[in-house]
Amino acid sequence: MSNLIAALAVIISLAALAYARLQAVYSRQQLKLAERIRREASEPYVVADIQPRAGGSGLLVFTVENIGPTVARDVELSVTPPLKGGERTDWDEKIAQVVGRKIPHLPPHRRLEWFFTFGPRFMANPDLPRLYTVTVKSHGPAGPVEPLTYIIDLDVIQAMALDRDTVVAKLDAIAENTKALKKLPNQ
Known part of the structure; x- marks a missing residue:
């Protein structure tokens, strides 16, 4: 027993x-998980995108924004294929220089934007690339941040209100209507 x-x-x-x-x-x-969550919560998150300049605007801009809580340092972008808006070669070259240059620092919630193209003309040209892969490398307070890769699919925004009149076009229409009203006889 x-x-x-x-x-x-x-x-x-x-x-x-x-x-x-x-x-x-x-x-x-x-x-380990708690440490990773703590580290990632204090890292910068730099997002690159192509989007309308403002609601109702036909202008498309290439944007880089730090949506994280800390400063991003030594931000490097790589875009494949190279950005090509189709407006003018010198604009495409200028944006290529921007993409090729290291951004020394990008504070939290800082947004940089550069003219890319006029949306309706871009969408009308089927020869221009519609799909871009952007990789963002940067450093945060704890050192290198894991590279982030984004797919920008411009066909997604094709159905957006890119063909709306711009503010300038609306002001021109108001001016024309005002001229037409002035020509009417007083009643």
């Missing part, structure tokens, strides 16, 4: 040891 009790004690001790080891492994995993 005492051998049976001793065997049960050994089995219970081994089970307790295995359980303690599993708890230690689980605790280490939890600690």
